[in-house]
Amino acid sequence: MEIIRKDKIFVIEGEINASNVSQFKKKIKTLLKFNSELIINVEKVSSISMAGIKAFIELNLFAFEKKKVFSVEGKQINEFYNQNTSS
Secondary structure (H helix, E strand, O other): OEEEEEOOEEEEEEEEOOOOHHHHHHHHHHHHHHOOEEEEEEEEEEEEOHHHHHHHHHHHHHHHHOOOEEEEEOOOHHHHHHHHHOO
16 A cells, blocks of 8 residues: 655555555544644555545544544445446
8 A cells, every 4th residue: 555645635656455554544643633624535545445434534534533524535435346246
C-alpha cells in the first residue's frame, strides 16, 4: 500500500488488509493532524479487507472527534464491503 499526494487529494494504491491496516491508520491520523480536510481517493486500491473497512469507519470517527473533514472518493466503500461479504 502506498499513499501519494496529488494536490489536496491523497491517492491510495495497492491493498488495505490486516497486514498493513495499522500502518494505514497511523499514516491517515498523522495526515489528519496537519490538515483540516482530508480527501482520500481509493480508485487505485485493488482490495480492502474487512479490517480495512473497519479502519475507514474508525478514521471517520477520529476525524469527527477532531472536527476534521474526512472523505473518500473513487470506488464506493460498499463495493469493497460487498466483495468481502459475498464469499
